[in-house]
Amino acid sequence: MKTDARQGGWLIVLTFLAAMILTIVPFPDFLQHFRPEWAALVLAYWCMALPHRVGVGTGWITGLLLDVMTGSLLGQHALSMTVIAFLVINLHQRIRLFPLWQQAIVIWMLLNLYQLLLLWFDGITGQPSKGLSFWLPPITGMILWPGIFILLRRLRRKHKVK
Amino acid sequence: MTLDHRQQHLQTVRAGLSLLVAPIEYLVDLPVNIGRWLDESLSSRQQLLEENTRLHAQNLLMQARSLKNADLESENQRLRELLGSSVKVADRVLIAEIYKIDLDPYKHIIRLNKTARHGVYLDQPLLDSHGIMGQVIEVLPAYTTARLITDPGHSIPIQVSRNGLRTIATGSGKINQIDLPYLPNNADIQEGDLLVTSGLGGVYPPGYPVALVTKIERAPELEFARIGAEPTALLNRSREVLLVWSGDKIKLMQTGQSSRPAPPQEQEESP
Numbered sequence: 001m002k003t004d005a006r007q008g009g010w011l012i013v014l015t016f017l018a019a020m021i022l023t024i025v026p027f028p029d030f031l032q033h034f035r036p037e038w039a040a041l042v043l044a045y046w047c048m049a050l051p052h053r054v055g056v057g058t059g060w061i062t063g064l065l066l067d068v069m070t071g072s073l074l075g076q077h078a079l080s081m082t083v084i085a086f087l088v089i090n091l092h093q094r095i096r097l098f099p100l101w102q103q104a105i106v107i108w109m110l111l112n113l114y115q116l117l118l119l120w121f122d123g124i125t126g127q128p129s130k131g132l133s134f135w136l137p138p139i140t141g142m143i144l145w146p147g148i149f150i151l152l153r154r155l156r157r158k159h160k161v162k
Numbered sequence: 163m164t165l166d167h168r169q170q171h172l173q174t175v176r177a178g179l180s181l182l183v184a185p186i187e188y189l190v191d192l193p194v195n196i197g198r199w200l201d202e203s204l205s206s207r208q209q210l211l212e213e214n215t216r217l218h219a220q221n222l223l224m225q226a227r228s229l230k231n232a233d234l235e236s237e238n239q240r241l242r243e244l245l246g247s248s249v250k251v252a253d254r255v256l257i258a259e260i261y262k263i264d265l266d267p268y269k270h271i272i273r274l275n276k277t278a279r280h281g282v283y284l285d286q287p288l289l290d291s292h293g294i295m296g297q298v299i300e301v302l303p304a305y306t307t308a309r310l311i312t313d314p315g316h317s318i319p320i321q322v323s324r325n326g327l328r329t330i331a332t333g334s335g336k337i338n339q340i341d342l343p344y345l346p347n348n349a350d351i352q353e354g355d356l357l358v359t360s361g362l363g364g365v366y367p368p369g370y371p372v373a374l375v376t377k378i379e380r381a382p383e384l385e386f387a388r389i390g391a392e393p394t395a396l397l398n399r400s401r402e403v404l405l406v407w408s409g410d411k412i413k414l415m416q417t418g419q420s421s422r423p424a425p426p427q428e429q430e431e432s433p
Binding site: 020032033065068069070130134 | 175176179180182183186187189190194262263266267268269271300307314315
């Protein structure tokens with residue numbers, strides 16, 4: 001069977017674009033602190049499903065764009081995303097076999113690491129501390145993971161992205 | 163890379179990337195824009211008429227007030243000349259629109275649609291019709307980022323307008339509060355006092371209202387009183403902000419605008 005290696009690249013770009021839009025779309029005030037790290041979730045999925053196509057480089061570029069978008073230090077999100085991509089690619093064969101809820105826990109830990117790196121950068125650059133609600137996004141991310149996973153898998157199979 | 167950014171070497175990279183991101187932000191802002199446009203085009207004749215009369219009345223009132231203001235201003239200038247101090251020049255302002263997007267929930271920063279093309283410069287103050295809102299922290303080709311006075315990383319030199327007591331107000335991280343952490347327990351300050359910019363530091367022009375004192379706790383065991391104030395500007399409600407050029411920065415605005423044929427919304431305002 002012959003498949004084009006570049007097939008469906010647009011779908012990957014599109015999902016990242018959607019993630020970025022969701023990152024800055026206005027939420028009601030009480031949901032502000034629950035906003036999950038959409039881009040990191042999408043990156044984790046693609047790294048797990050297609051480690052040969054999406055990887056550290058994609059993570060880095062998405063992270064840079066996130067940095068510019070949210071006005072954070074240039075490289076802050078980029079490094080965190082790179083670390084996520086690296087870890088997921090390293091573990092992808094193991095995570096793939098987990099049942100969904102177990103995957104969600106792994107994702108939660110990864111997202112915590114992501115937040116920790118961001119917090120660490122903020123600490124170094126002298127930004128004021130953010131309180132405990134800073135650790136809510138990973139939890140929302142964990143709760144949303146099964147949904148995101150199923151949605152993206154369906155999209156990927158439908159468009160035969162390999 | 164992070165350290166590099168501290169020295170602002172990566173400003174060009176950031177500027178380039180911002181152009182890539184700009185369409186996304188525009189897209190996110192679009193529904194709000196469409197909503198506004200629909201609202202404008204679908205409002206009935208009756209509503210428009212009502213609004214027109216209301217604005218007319220308001221305009222009349224404002225004009226009457228500004229007549230008096232002109233008189234006061236000239237008197238003020240005369241007195242200043244008598245005192246031998248420098249004469250205050252009227253500031254110039256330009257209206258900028260805020261993008262309706264959420265950035266970091268822990269930082270109070272906003273995105274504006276005016277850029278260096280319009281003469282916007284770093285550290286430029288911005289305000290709305292009720293008071294000081296914040297200052298510009300980043301000027302990029304596609305947009306400008308500004309920090310509000312309630313951002314925990316922001317401080318503004320102020321004075322109590324009742325007695326001229328000077329101090330510094332720091333953002334609290336809550337959108338409706340700024341703190342005055344450096345006033346001793348015996349400082350002459352009351353609830354309801356108006357805080358205005360003192361003009362020290364050279365970023366904010368003097369005399370603009372900043373906040374009203376809402377809470378004073380004088381704890382004898384602490385060195386400083388705990389004082390909170392509520393910003394007079396509608397920080398999370400305004401859609402439009404005013405960028406201010408004052409003093410010698412007015413030239414900047416003129417050079418910035420000479421490249422554009424017609425200045426869109428330009429007004430003169432007296433401080």
